[in-house]
Amino acid sequence: MSNIRISNLSFRYDDSSENIFNKLNLNLDSTWKLGLVGRNGRGKTTFLNLLRRKLHGLGEIQTRLSFSYYPIKVEDQKNITLYELQKQVAFEEWELERELNLMNVNPNLLWQPFNTLSGGEQTKVLLALSFTDKDSFALIDEPTNHLDEDSRKEISNYLGKHEKGYIVVSHDRDFLNQVTDHILAIENMEIHLYQGNFAAYEDTKQKRDEFNREKNQKLKGEIRTLNESRLRLKGYSSKSENQKNAKAHSNEIHANINKGFYSHKAAKVMQRSKNVERRMNDDIQAKQ
Template sequence: MSNINISNLSFRYPDSSDNIFNNLNLDLDSSWKLGLVGRNGRGKTTFLNLLRGNLRGTGKIQAKLEFNYFPLTVKNQEQLTLYALQEQVSFEQWELERELNLMKVDPELIWQPFNSLSGGEQTKILLALSFINKNGFPLIDEPTNHLDEDSRIQVIAYLQQHSNGYIVVSHDRAFLNQVTNHILAIENTEIHLYQGNFASYEDTKTKRDKFNQDKNEKLQGQIRSLNESRKRVKGYSLQSENNKKASAHKNEMHANINKGFFGHKAAKIMKRSKNLERRM
């Protein structure tokens, strides 16, 4: 068990003036089964590439782990699967067979050309490859794309029983709900960590959004009320300003005294109006 420590990580692409991430701070346990969620284009793949070292931002990512990315792009797909994979990743045959047995996938598939395998078979073999290194940490990007229902169940059972932690990206909510115990949610330029599976995250987020909506509506009501008060007070201020003019009291013996009185009153009301503006 190890930690992935991310401190003050910021990143933006060279052709953009806006940060994808801004001062991220995360401390992740490598035994956690993390689901990475967020709207399209908000940085899920970027975050995985930052962890892999394919992109560089400011700040630090510290981990005594090797990040294993799924799906690996197999270069020589006409070769036997075992040899095609060993050309790109260092591992022993028995290690891949061990993972395939855990997934209840026939290990004999590795003796077929990679391009002769179905999309689901390729997915399962490449996923098994991601878990070969016991000091590795798999970064799994959309693993259910080519899986039928039976294969999907196989993969879910495999991930549930595996002791290794990982980060998985998927648009399949039901899948995420079964294979995660923590959620990383991309929200604006930040990533927030939630304990629990995807259903727990959704419940927490729904309650938080409802709280923020109610708070916003309350604030909008207060702003409307303050605005009405400000307009009313501003009217009083203008009236007092007019009243302080000696010409408005030319028939009074103490016009100069009244002018000072009304000036003081106008200043107090104007101050109150400014306070209302600041509160708004």
Template sequence: MSKIEIKNLTFGYDGQAQPLFKQANFLLDSQWKLGLVGRNGRGKTTLLRLLQGELPYQGTIQQHQQFSYFPQSIRDQSQLTNDVLAEISTAEQWQIEREMRQLGLAPDLLWRPFSTLSGGEQTKVLLAVLFTATGVFPLIDEPTNHLDLRGRQQVAAYLQQQRQGFIAVSHDRHFLNQVTDHTLAIEKSQISSYQGNFATYEVQKQLSDSFEQAQNSKLKKDIGRLKQTTAEKAKWSQSREGDKYGDPRKKGSGAVYDTGFIGARAARTMKRSKHLAQRMETEISEKEQLLQNIEQVDPLTMAFQPSHQQRLLTVAQLQLGYAQPLFQPLNFELLQGQRLALIGPNGAGKSTVVHQLLQQFSGTVQGTIQQPQQLKISYVRQNYTDNRGMLTEFATTQGLDYTMFLNNLHKLGMPRDVFNTPIELMSMGQLKKVELAKSLSLPAELYIWDEPLNYLDVFNQEQLEQLILAVQPTMLLIEHDQAFIDHVATQVVTLEKADN
């Protein structure tokens, strides 16, 4: 057992107005199964990089760990999976196969090109090799991305049985509740640690938010009363000064009262009024300190253009593959205003269907796909690391409405100071937001979104649900989050693996 102690940690990227971390202090234990949570762009992946010594910072990080990071960097995905793993690990093949079996993977995947594995299969293979190493502390960044429901359960069971501690970053609340016993939350103005899983953190967070909101409501009422009292006393004081000297506009006006008494009383009232004004300023200043950790979420916009065609897609007896078909014959229709969710296990060929719809598939094709000519499609990809450059240049090359693009990025939670950061230097969550904002800003008759929730936090997921239900666009969705599918899909089609 050893400690990881962070003292006065300050770090920010060049070009950002505010640092990600400012004088942060917290203590971790290497035996904890720690869930690292927080909105996209708050610095979760950056913190993992800081622990590994990859970035310069101010303050101290005291630890005696050797870290291993997931997902590992792959130099050449066209290589056989066995060769890819040999480059990133010193483990024996039997050790890797042992871990793969625990994750429900067949050993013959090692002899397929890594690029032909599904996203879920790639995730499991890289997790398997991560836990073959001994004496290291795993840093696991978004392991549930690309995993179907069964795959998430397998990975959760796999992590539950691990005796060693780790840090896991995930936006899947159910997953975190299954695998973690401590939580570190990066919030808007502080970093807080909790003994317990995400559910424990959520309860404490709700209590904290409710307290802040109650204090804010009370303070608003107090400030309102103070403003009214201050205005009334200032008005009275000014009117008494008029009584003291008489009103020159009235004929025969003159001071008939004890002007000394009136003047002294008016002075006292004015002084009291100034004290009230000063108190009000103090109260307003205190108010600004509240609500610092309550998240604000604004509605998104979408450039959906309903098609004059009633039927946008007709898929009949479709089978795709290489040497053998990937899935059993597929049939469906997609009509104007419908949202079809294409579901199935990892490796069944869901993304391959999308590639064929976009005429990007080079394997064997059986069956037919009918769609209107020049159908305007907006596509959210699983892999979007080729998005590069500054946002202004990116919007121009992609033909985007720049104002709409930036507005959606900001509403998705991207800080404005990140707008001046090259896309390739953004966090994975921010990269996903760029891809989503691009899709939302492209006028389209059909939106094809391949796993849109990967890397997005709970607030963003709810934003997308509300947008889809409000706009009612025509969509083809691939997603493993059952709650999301239940909320937005009008029909569900299951893709079943072929019996080869």
């Protein structure tokens, strides 16, 4: 068992002014079967590429694990499948046959040209390849695309029973429910870790979103009240400032004598009002 420690990881593409991720901190156990979810374009494949060092951001990724990746690109599809895969990945024939047998796939497929395999057979062979190295951690990007129902079941059974951990990206909810025990959810430049499968994640997220909506409404009400109080305070301090003007006391016998008194009093009120208003502004900004 090993861990993947991610500390203060930030990343953005050179042609963008906005971060994809901002100061991520995660500690992932390599025995976990993790589902990576998020809306399109929010960084799922980018995160996998950061883990496998194809991209580099600010911060640290610490682990003793190596990473395998699905799907690799098959360069010469007319070549015998086994030979072509061995050109790209170091493995023994028996290791790949072991994984294919676990998937209930005939290992004789390895002796056919890759382009003669069906789409489902190609997917299964490349997925099995990701698990040939016992010391690697599999990163699996959309393994169920273009598969029929039977093939999806075979792959979900294979992953569900596999002893090794992995990260899998998929939009198939039923598939994720069968093959995950933790969920990584990309939300607002952050990745949040949830325990349980996709259904458990959805339930937790729904409850959290409802809590946040209620909290947001409460904060909006508090901000509105603070703004109203701030306006009243401004009106009061302005009235006090006006009292410094001797004309406001033209009918008073001792207007000239009281001018200094009113000026001193107004200055104290103004300073106190400014202090209160400054605290109100800070409170409003924090609540916003």
